[in-house]
Amino acid sequence: MEFKTNHEIIRRARRNARGPVWDYLAGGSESETAMRRNRFGLDSIALKPRVLRDVSEIDYATTVMGHKSRMPVFLAPMASLQLVTPAAAQAVDDAAEEFRILNMLSGRSRPSLEEIAMNSLHPKVYQMYVRGGRDWLEELLGRVKQNNYDALAVTVDAAVYSNRERQMLAGWTPPTRTNSAGREFLAGLSWDTWDEIRQIWGGPMILKGVSRPEDAEIGVQHGASVIYVSNHGGRQLDHDRATIQVLPDIVAAVDGRAEVFIDGGFMRGTDVIKAVALGAQAVGIGKLQAFALCAGGLSGLINCLTILEDEIRIGMGLLGVSSLDQLNPSYLAKGRAVNPAHEMSAFPHIPGGRLT
Amino acid sequence: MSDAIFETTHDMIMMARRNLDQDNWDYICGAAESETSLRRNRMALDCLAFRPRICRDVSEIDTETDFFGHKLRIPVLLAPMGGIERFSANGGIDVDNAAEEFGSVNFLSTVCQPSLEEVADNSPHPKSFQIYVRGDDDWIKDLVRRVVKANYASVTLTVDSAFYGNRERLNPAQLALRRVAAREWQKKITWETVKLIQDEIGDIPLILKGIMTAEDTALAVEHGVQGIYISNHGGRQLDHVLGNIQMLPEVVEAVDGKAQVFIDGGFTRGTDIVKALILGAKAVGIGRLQAYALGAGGAEGLVRCLELLEREINTTMGLIGVTSLDELSSASVTEAMPVTLPHEHSAFPHLPGGKVG
Numbered sequence: 001m002e003f004k005t006n007h008e009i010i011r012r013a014r015r016n017a018r019g020p021v022w023d024y025l026a027g028g029s030e031s032e033t034a035m036r037r038n039r040f041g042l043d044s045i046a047l048k049p050r051v052l053r054d055v056s057e058i059d060y061a062t063t064v065m066g067h068k069s070r071m072p073v074f075l076a077p078m079a080s081l082q083l084v085t086p087a088a089a090q091a092v093d094d095a096a097e098e099f100r101i102l103n104m105l106s107g108r109s110r111p112s113l114e115e116i117a118m119n120s121l122h123p124k125v126y127q128m129y130v131r132g133g134r135d136w137l138e139e140l141l142g143r144v145k146q147n148n149y150d151a152l153a154v155t156v157d158a159a160v161y162s163n164r165e166r167q168m169l170a171g172w173t174p175p176t177r178t179n180s181a182g183r184e185f186l187a188g189l190s191w192d193t194w195d196e197i198r199q200i201w202g203g204p205m206i207l208k209g210v211s212r213p214e215d216a217e218i219g220v221q222h223g224a225s226v227i228y229v230s231n232h233g234g235r236q237l238d239h240d241r242a243t244i245q246v247l248p249d250i251v252a253a254v255d256g257r258a259e260v261f262i263d264g265g266f267m268r269g270t271d272v273i274k275a276v277a278l279g280a281q282a283v284g285i286g287k288l289q290a291f292a293l294c295a296g297g298l299s300g301l302i303n304c305l306t307i308l309e310d311e312i313r314i315g316m317g318l319l320g321v322s323s324l325d326q327l328n329p330s331y332l333a334k335g336r337a338v339n340p341a342h343e344m345s346a347f348p349h350i351p352g353g354r355l356t
Numbered sequence: 357m358s359d360a361i362f363e364t365t366h367d368m369i370m371m372a373r374r375n376l377d378q379d380n381w382d383y384i385c386g387a388a389e390s391e392t393s394l395r396r397n398r399m400a401l402d403c404l405a406f407r408p409r410i411c412r413d414v415s416e417i418d419t420e421t422d423f424f425g426h427k428l429r430i431p432v433l434l435a436p437m438g439g440i441e442r443f444s445a446n447g448g449i450d451v452d453n454a455a456e457e458f459g460s461v462n463f464l465s466t467v468c469q470p471s472l473e474e475v476a477d478n479s480p481h482p483k484s485f486q487i488y489v490r491g492d493d494d495w496i497k498d499l500v501r502r503v504v505k506a507n508y509a510s511v512t513l514t515v516d517s518a519f520y521g522n523r524e525r526l527n528p529a530q531l532a533l534r535r536v537a538a539r540e541w542q543k544k545i546t547w548e549t550v551k552l553i554q555d556e557i558g559d560i561p562l563i564l565k566g567i568m569t570a571e572d573t574a575l576a577v578e579h580g581v582q583g584i585y586i587s588n589h590g591g592r593q594l595d596h597v598l599g600n601i602q603m604l605p606e607v608v609e610a611v612d613g614k615a616q617v618f619i620d621g622g623f624t625r626g627t628d629i630v631k632a633l634i635l636g637a638k639a640v641g642i643g644r645l646q647a648y649a650l651g652a653g654g655a656e657g658l659v660r661c662l663e664l665l666e667r668e669i670n671t672t673m674g675l676i677g678v679t680s681l682d683e684l685s686s687a688s689v690t691e692a693m694p695v696t697l698p699h700e701h702s703a704f705p706h707l708p709g710g711k712v713g
Contacts, residue, residue, distance in 0.1 A: 030625060030668065031703045033402065036695035044693070156410040160674035163667065165364045169706055187415040187674060194411060207410075215410050231408075237675035239627045241405040241692055341695045 001303050002296060006267065006288065007347050009304055013294035014355045020172030021083045025290045026343055026356070027166035028234035034241075035234025038265030039341040041242020045274050046335030050320030059323045060312050064282045065151055065204060065225060065259060067123040070100040071309050072276050072324060076230075076263045076284030077127035077153065077208075079108035079176045084294045089116055091298040092289070097122040099305050102282070104153050104206075107140075108176045117147035125206065127153040130189055131182030134196065141200050152201050153228065154194065157209025159187045162236045194222055206261070209236075211246050213253035220257045226281075227254050228261040233286050244275060248329075251279030267346040269311025273319065277327040287343060362652065365624065365645070365664055366704050372443075372651030373712045379530050380442045384647045385700050385713075387591035388521030394591025397622030398698035400599020404631050405692035409677030417670050418680040423639055424510055424561050424582070424616070426482045429459035430666045431633055431681060434658075435587075435620045435641030436463035436486035436512065436565075441470075444650035444658075448475045451646070454658035456481050463512055463641070466490065466499070473506050482509030484563065488517065489545055490538040493552060500556040511557050512585065513550065516566025518543045521593040550579055563618065566593070568603055570610040577614045584611055586619040590643050601632060608636035624703045626668025630676070634684045644700065 003009045014022060028035030062072045075096055081088035089109040093116050096103035104125040105116055113126060126149040128140065144152065161177060185193075198205055207219040208228035216227045229250055231240040243264035251260050262275050263284030272283045285308070292304030321327055339345050344354045362368045373381060387394035421431045434451055441447030447469040448462075455462040456479040464475050466488040475483070485508040489496060503511060519542075520535055554562055563583030564576050573584050586607055588597045600621035608617055619632050620641030632640045642665075649661035673679070676688050696702050701711045 030627065031696075032705050033627075033695055037405065037692065040693060040695045157408070157675065159414045159677070160671045162671055162675070163364070165366055165706060168364045169366055171363075184415055188413050189411055190413045191411045209410060212407050212409060218411075237406055237408050237672065238625070239404070239406050239631075239672075240408060241690065245692075337693075340697075 001306060002299070003303050003307070006291075006304060006307055007349050009295040009300060009307075010291050010344065010347060010350060010355065012296065012300075013291040017084070017294050020167055020170045023166035023170050023172065024080070024083065024164070024174050025287065025294065027164050028238070028343070029162035029164050029236060030238035032234060033239050034231050034237060035265070035343060036341040037240070037242040038231070038234055038244070039343070039345050040337055041244040042265055042271050042274060043337035043339065043341055043345070044335060045244065046333045047270065047273070047315075047319055048331050048333050049318055053320040053322070055317040055320065055322050057322060058313050058316050060309070060316060062282065062324055064102050065123075067102060067150070068100065069102055069282065071272075071312055072280070072282045073272060073305070073308060074101055074261070074282050074284050075103035075289050076286040077104040077106035077155075078286055078290055079106045080174050081106070081290065081293065082110040083174070084290055085297045087111060088293055091293060091301060093120050093124065094298050095301040095305065096124065098302060101305070104284075105149075113144060113149070114147055117149070123150040125149060125151045125153050127155060127208065129155055129158060130185045130193060130197070132185055136182070137197060137200055141197070145201070145203070151204040151206060151225065152197070153206035153208045154197060155208045156189060157230065157232050157236050159189060162238070164235060191218065191222055198223055210250065211240060211243065213249045216250045216253045220254055224258055226259045226261050228263075228284075229280075230263050230284070233264055244278070247275065247278045247280060265343075269308055269313070269315040271346070272308070272312055273315045273327065274332060276324055277329055277331050362660060365661065366706050368652045368657065368661060368664075369648050369701065369704060369707060369712060371653070372648040376443065376651045379527070380651075382525040383439070383523070383530065384443065384644055384651075386523050386525030387595075387700075388523055388593055389595040391591060391595070393588050393595050393597045394622070394700060395698040396597070396599040397588065397591055397601075398599070398700070398702050399694055400601045401622060401628050401631060402694035402696065402698060402702075403692060404601070404689050406627070406676055407688055407690055408675055412677040412679075414674040414677060414679055416679060417673050419666060419669050419673070421639060421681055423461045424482075426461060426509065427459065428461060428639060430662065430669055431629060431639040432460060432662065432665055433618065433639050433641045434460055434462040434646050435643040436465040436514070437643055437647060438465045438467040438488075440465065440468045440647070440650065443647045444654045446654070449478055450650060450655040451658065452478045452483065453655040454662070455479075455483070457655070458659050458662045460662060472503060472508070476506035476508065484508060484510040484512050486512040486514060486565065487553070488514060489541045489549065491541055495541075496549065496552060497556055500553055504557055504560065508560070510561040510563060510583065511553060512563040512565050512583070513545075513553060514565045515545060516568070516587065516589050516593050518545065521589070521595070523592060547575065547579060550581065554580065567607065568597055570606040573607045573610040577611060582615050584615050584617050585641070586617065586621075586637075587641070588621055590621055601635065604632065604635040604637060622700075626665055626670070626672045628703070629665065629669055630672045630684065631689060633681055634686060634689045
């Protein structure tokens, strides 16, 4: 393995990324408060370890939507990853297959969903932004079905595109923003749209971008297999709460009727353990995934996942649990955050504390 | 004036900094003594987080409201600022032009240029005149009669300035310039002054600016005041008061629908404005932001600044899942810990060095 820590991966990624691409990957919206809150929320939870428990064998394997997963982590959908490295979405899919975890292909990345599906045998999810009416939906979902995607994630926290001021200050516009065809359909999204998609699609569906238990309840009633807690990495509504903070209420509302996924600032094995202890089935990584791809493409991503896996193993062992089902809120306590929260605050040895 | 075209408020602030000299920059950015009140304004805003709803059709968002019957394109008012001519050559006229063009309401300060009559004649939209007392009762009556004659749609009396706050960023010469002898009259303002003004203006709405407690809100409502303007003067007067938005719930409760509630102090983002409306404010005043906009590009800069705020308000409402201001409710907001150290520029994390001094 080229990198021993994710510190090195982030430093290499910064060297490899062109300025505006870095702004796109590392930034949030407006004052970046929501983005910082994600980290702050994780930093405000402390771990309460048990001792003298045999942890010589640690099993962190799980199932995600019925599929075996090597660890409770999946690759969150990220648009425009081709900016980082050509054929990035292919690298993501290959990494998921090799590492045996789930990935969600963003509807706004390259190469196409058909190209990705070729030679790809592992279960995967297609993530969509609704950008058209009935005909558009039928055409797209037909292609997704034909190419054997196992589940469909519908992103619902992007009614309006937010102001991401790092890239605006750099005078740069990402391809997702340049091509605004059908954006009005995202603003017009309602539960009727969701039901229409469900009827056309007919398979398992993931509701991505939930932050309130009321909406989780409606989602379950409308047949969602997964409630995906997300504030889009702090890239959409600024001043939203930390996703880990809203997780317990949503887990309670869902009450076992669906799986709960989460993302938003997860960078460390201990972060993943906290989410699982609070009832998440799996944790998505977005920024970390992008940093890893930027640092070394497919091998960089595999390297990063291996580091994360090692951290999960160490975290569980030191916490005194040998399988994920032993984790519960009794292992967590409220703690004061001990460092200012930002997108790199889980990595205190980065030169200057933060790479911009 | 292509200089005025900026894509973000970050750019606007940097542009304003380049255009303004150190004295003016210190005057607009600074506050009283330890600047704790100023920082608390931001801190209190940063201690509120949203609880967004999803899958609600937000294709059409309406940000309109009204100010005593006059349409506001967004719930934002141009707060009164003394010495506004320091930031833009035509002073109150530039502000008035921006309000007219964008569809806002401006408050003209007693202590700015040009005269209240000139600004009144400049445009047809209703505006508010803000009073500092600089003389005896006859002086007040004379001033108010001019204001009424010039057709100002409302009158605002500032009540938080009995003393001039120690603004320690200002050098001694600058501070001395502002401590004029006539300021002494401010110390004599009482509820009698309020009555005196009400007798002169009749049905024209009166707003008291600088209220920071439920008790004074109740007294003001008893006195028939139509507008309660929560303000700590941008942290420029009494140091160590609470952040303004913290006062909203108790003031709104004390008003009990009998007056309109306005607020200012540290509001620089669409998210800030939406939070104030969720908690019951009718509209929000912008002060520093207004001065930065004028410094960056005069009237055109101020219109652009309001457009950026409008875009942010639209984004925030859309992402919260509401399509009009009257749908906002306290279920959309909750307490949270702040994630940045608050200061006058802390809503703008990409400024070089984090803060422009």
